[in-house]
Amino acid sequence: MKQNILRRDLRRNGTLYLILLPVLAFYIIFHYFPMFGVVMAFERFNPTRGFIGSDWVGFKWFEQFFGSYYFSRLLKNTLLLSLKDILIGFPAPIILALLLNELKSRRFKKTIQTISYMPYFISVVVMSKLIIEFFSSTGAVTQLFTLFGMSPTNMLGDNRYFQSIFVGTNLWQYCGFNSIIYLAAISGVDPELYDASIVDGANRWQQTLHVTLPGISTTIIILLIMRLGSLFSVGYEKIILLYSPAVYETADTISSFVYRSGLKEANYSYAAAVNLFNSLMNFILLISFNALSRKLTERSLF
């Protein structure tokens, strides 16, 4: 019986499966092979002996990581950077969208929007170089702060400033582009609600508070939940371009540590174990916040 269904499916859809073959090959080779490769986190991985041939060591690397002083530092930096990024980077595009929405001249609004997208198109390498220059002891931002009494230093090399610089420059780069979605949500608010609020004598501020914001609240909640779900995934690219040993104390995150320990210092198995810990945390958080989203808004990513 089961064989019959299978045979019929293959006869009817065989061509489709055949067409899909390159896609399946891609996912198997570049996603499922590495997923199987996490076994190296439980081995003393030897590249010439491979995932299957290397010696098994159990949870050795995990114990070593949880016992090391890196563990709390990396965890703290990863979560702090993420949370600060949300605190600063999440409300800003909403505020920008609300302000843009109050502009009456279409042309002025369009111009500001186009300019605000510009930073988004700067590559991370160029962006990092601009940050290095602007926050150096003679850089424009440092000079600005010396007006308020700061002594001119290389701010990137200072543990007091690294995280703020990281978060602040993310804001500069993504605020404009991230406002797109809120502007679209605002334009989807029923115009009759505004007419009705005018009849009730509402001014612009009251309209924003009682019509616009409630109208886009679902979008805000979904995006916030999704963002919280990726709390553990701080990208390493910008960090490894910007940090230096002097600021590892505040700049080193789980992902940048995995890169440095695994690929620079060739502690393959140890780094893979740290990486697996991060992936698992990520997975748990993503699933939980997605479930939360489904419960609160009846919408979810999957």
Place this chain on the structure above:
Amino acid sequence: MKYRKTAGGITFTVFNHLIMILFALICLMPIWHTLCASFSMPYDLGRSSGLLLWPAGGFTTEGYALVLNNKSVWTGYLNTIINVSLGTLLGVLLTFIAAYVLSRKNLLFGSVLIFLIMFTMWFDGGLIPRFMVIRGLGMLDTRAALILPTVMSTFNFIIMRTALSEVPDGLVESATIDGAGHLTIMFRIIMPVTKATLAVIALYYAVGIWNSWFPASIYLSKNRALRPLQLVLRDILINADTSSINVPSDAASATDLYRPLVQYTTIVIATAPILAVYPFIQKYFVAGVMLGSIKG
């Protein structure tokens, strides 16, 4: 938008315009500074501090003469153009194929395959195992290592599948009755009606590959000839390695003297094309944000 005119409202309007202008200036200033720096005199640029509103020490194109004569920047450009063309073409093709096949309804393994694809968004093997797989496949120091491991994105697959699910079933059914095969249906019937979405994901792939530097930095350790533009930039800008640029002096200090100018000029040469083009294609990005926000 309609509202009552009040004194408070007018004050707000004035302030809002000022805030928006200030915001736009903050977005533009670093870019203007970079442009000015690239046209500065090398000595004056090295000694300048703060924000440049005008080229330091007078206008010169000396930096451009130096960087445009630098071979590694041009090889970088060429490699990036090859990677973007190949990667985008392959990426769009695979995404389209996957979306077409997995939006057919009577597929026995359809939902299992979709789940297996979606699962890769939630759990990742990680940097080190992926590196070992690519090394094990003998792909180190090849162009394939820069293109294939990220050739298709699951996010774009979701966008594409959503677009295909909106194509009326009747369109495919009538074509099937007329005896059209899957390839004909895909490329003659579905492709024309989903070309707006195809353009969006093509753009996403292209920008992603254009900006990519990290995979090249770990997969190309020996083969310097394949280095894409962003990796060349990483060396010149971040590692401050400007040795590939022939400065017009034999003095030992000349490289240091010219370094800031060379770096800023390199930024302009590498970034100008994308900044010149984006205002004209921004509507596709806006469309992409909208598509991505639709439930996956």
